[in-house]
Amino acid sequence: MARMGLNDSKAGMTGLDKQKINRIILEATKGSRFYNNEMRKEKQATERVTRLKAKLTKITQAQRLAALDELKRMENQLETTRDLSRFIVHVDMDAFYAAIEIRDNPSLADKPMAVGGTGMMLTSNYIARRYGVRAAMPGFIGKRLCPDLVFVKPNSAKYAQASKEVRAILAEYDPNFASVSLDEAYMDLTEYLEGRKCTFPSSHVEFTVPQQDLTEDMLKILNEVAPPTVDGVDSYNNCSSNSSIRKVSFGHTIEDVMREIRFKINRKTKLTASAGIGPNKMLAKICSDWKKPNGQFKVEFTRDKIIEFMRQLPTRKISGIGKVSERLLNEIEISNCKELYDKRDLIYLLFSNVSTKFFLAVAMGIGSNEVSSKNYQRKSISCERTFGEISRLADMLVKCQKLCDNLANHMKKENITGRCLTVKLKTVAFEVKQRSVSLKHHTNSTTEMFNIASEVIRSERLACQPERLRLRLMGIKMSTLKRHESDEKSIQDTLTRYFNKYDENCSQSQSTINEASKSFINIEQHKLDEKSKLDKVTCYFSKYDENSSQLQSTMKEASKNCDNMEKVTCPVCDQFYVYKSDETSWLALLNSHIDTCLQQPETMKPSQSHNDSVGSSKGKGVKRRKLQHNRMQPTTGNKTLHNFWQAKDNTHQ
DNA sequence: TGTAGAAGGACCC
DNA sequence: CTCCAGGGTCCTTCTTAT
Numbered sequence A: 001m002a003r004m005g006l007n008d009s010k011a012g013m014t015g016l017d018k019q020k021i022n023r024i025i026l027e028a029t030k031g032s033r034f035y036n037n038e039m040r041k042e043k044q045a046t047e048r049v050t051r052l053k054a055k056l057t058k059i060t061q062a063q064r065l066a067a068l069d070e071l072k073r074m075e076n077q078l079e080t081t082r083d084l085s086r087f088i089v090h091v092d093m094d095a096f097y098a099a100i101e102i103r104d105n106p107s108l109a110d111k112p113m114a115v116g117g118t119g120m121m122l123t124s125n126y127i128a129r130r131y132g133v134r135a136a137m138p139g140f141i142g143k144r145l146c147p148d149l150v151f152v153k154p155n156s157a158k159y160a161q162a163s164k165e166v167r168a169i170l171a172e173y174d175p176n177f178a179s180v181s182l183d184e185a186y187m188d189l190t191e192y193l194e195g196r197k198c199t200f201p202s203s204h205v206e207f208t209v210p211q212q213d214l215t216e217d218m219l220k221i222l223n224e225v226a227p228p229t230v231d232g233v234d235s236y237n238n239c240s241s242n243s244s245i246r247k248v249s250f251g252h253t254i255e256d257v258m259r260e261i262r263f264k265i266n267r268k269t270k271l272t273a274s275a276g277i278g279p280n281k282m283l284a285k286i287c288s289d290w291k292k293p294n295g296q297f298k299v300e301f302t303r304d305k306i307i308e309f310m311r312q313l314p315t316r317k318i319s320g321i322g323k324v325s326e327r328l329l330n331e332i333e334i335s336n337c338k339e340l341y342d343k344r345d346l347i348y349l350l351f352s353n354v355s356t357k358f359f360l361a362v363a364m365g366i367g368s369n370e371v372s373s374k375n376y377q378r379k380s381i382s383c384e385r386t387f388g389e390i391s392r393l394a395d396m397l398v399k400c401q402k403l404c405d406n407l408a409n410h411m412k413k414e415n416i417t418g419r420c421l422t423v424k425l426k427t428v429a430f431e432v433k434q435r436s437v438s439l440k441h442h443t444n445s446t447t448e449m450f451n452i453a454s455e456v457i458r459s460e461r462l463a464c465q466p467e468r469l470r471l472r473l474m475g476i477k478m479s480t481l482k483r484h485e486s487d488e489k490s491i492q493d494t495l496t497r498y499f500n501k502y503d504e505n506c507s508q509s510q511s512t513i514n515e516a517s518k519s520f521i522n523i524e525q526h527k528l529d530e531k532s533k534l535d536k537v538t539c540y541f542s543k544y545d546e547n548s549s550q551l552q553s554t555m556k557e558a559s560k561n562c563d564n565m566e567k568v569t570c571p572v573c574d575q576f577y578v579y580k581s582d583e584t585s586w587l588a589l590l591n592s593h594i595d596t597c598l599q600q601p602e603t604m605k606p607s608q609s610h611n612d613s614v615g616s617s618k619g620k621g622v623k624r625r626k627l628q629h630n631r632m633q634p635t636t637g638n639k640t641l642h643n644f645w646q647a648k649d650n651t652h653q
Numbered sequence B: 001t002g003t004a005g006a007a008g009g010a011c012c013c
Numbered sequence C: 001c002t003c004c005a006g007g008g009t010c011c012t013t014c015t016t017a018t
Helices: A018-029 A033-057 A061-080 A096-104 A139-145 A156-173 A190-199 A216-223 A254-269 A281-288 A303-311 A323-331 A337-342 A344-350 A353-364 A393-414 A446-463 A495-505 A507-533 A548-561 A586-599 A617-631 A639-648
Strands: A088-093 A113-116 A121-124 A150-152 A178-181 A184-188 A206-210 A237-241 A245-250 A273-278 A296-298 A380-390 A416-427 A432-443 A471-483 A538-540 A566-569 A576-580
Touching (some): A018 A033, A018 A139, A088 A254, A088 A281, A096 A121, A113 A139, A121 A139, A216 A254, A245 A254, A254 A273, A281 A296, A303 A337, A303 A353, A337 A344, A337 A353, A344 A353, A380 A393, A393 A471, A432 A446, A432 A471, A446 A471
Parallel strands (some): A113 A150
Antiparallel strands (some): A088 A273, A113 A121, A178 A184, A206 A245, A237 A245, A538 A576, A566 A576
């Protein structure tokens, strides 16, 4: 029940009828599969609470004293890391997507609106928020909360453009700023402020704004009164005005600079930003929420003031403490950071070491102040999709193929390969299963990923027998990534070198490819002849492209990179596919495709209406090959995957 | 006994 | 009537291999 409720803790959603909103949400969702799953999770959470309570009753006074002793050491250690010397800023655009849509269509300004569809809302404007309509809420519930709610389809290119404009402004002040997402970034303004102070006021910038361009948002920024600066220098804020032009300039304190940045953002994008200023990222982040929207807040840079600031803070305001942690903490009567500190001995005895350190640092107002965009390296890359229920293998493989294509393209663009593949499946009951396989080598080949992933899927279908595996989502993720220099064409090894490489680390793979290769050449000998010298090949699988225009563009794109485009026809479904010689093994992909074709119910086969291709001699030939394909060893040698192959022996439906 | 790997979650935007 | 995303990171727990 509790988890279905409205999350009103983060943004300023005070003063709305929470009871009513929660009732509407509950009514809208009750009895649904989603709701049932939430109940299941709720039960799990309750069990967790029960375990925590049981643990709690066993805690002795002596243990608490010992804990405090150890905590003292942790605290001292943490205290040495406290650093008040840097000006860290968190910039957060207000209702970013919604604000952009309103900017571009002012008629939306006075209406409750949300960006997204009936599926899911990405964000809502402040009018809609008063009805309880929020990001990450499905549209149909939004509509119930607020029948007049207007939906606007997301336009990510537009948001990226606005984000780029904002980032360009941030970069003027801290070229190393770190963006968290399209609408959020951290900056370290320490160096910038030093420079500005030295050259002030001779170098200060004056903005001229035509009076009629001064919007309410701008005036709000200009009229914010900055508190006196610590070093006694008055903040400089000179807004001289004449009839048509307003001259505006800002001082050299951190507050002034932040107002200047917000002013520039607003002038450039017509959007508003909020900012938080603190000595570390945690505090800056909390502060940026303080005066939202179009406001800023700075916590005072002394240990005492920081601790005082933290004490009154509800735990849920801290980034990293979500619904579940909040609830667990509530069980030991902790709802704000004062209590978090006062009960640190209980935390120590009930939570893990990592959590204890985290909570303690939070209570003390200590956090990282490292801001850098330089050494960010992604750790995983994934692609997932929700769809209407599917349960046939053929349907699943089609989804899987698309996901792998998508992911492989993305990985190639970023020039990365991965060694750990994870398949994510969500059943229609919203249960999530993740199965991962460690590969022997790094890859970003569609074929290889599809081969592994499809086996995982087969295996999962078997594992839940006699139940049918009914899916609503599928996802593929690659992790344990390796980056490649753009000129390193390791991917373009010749076929020979490719096999040699396999010789070294995976002899089974070689037989796999050879086997596949033989069977393929048997079918399409005439088309292949001198193509057998092909490098690793990228396949563009027309079969899975739903519309031909997509195929057209695929072919066009493919031919850009390679003039040696070839078309090959699948012997089962008579669809052709296009390949070019520059990447992964098209052979294995073709086999997978044939595999898929054979598993498809008759109605799925486009060309069989007048011709039973499976029953034909051609079909039988393919069937044989398919069995060979099935006997291929996985490229992983992983034990789990091994089981898949064994399981497959009694698979054939 | 210490370490990866695997599965599941919490959280964030 | 329609009926809860997709892209990430990090942490915990359990199992396995050596």
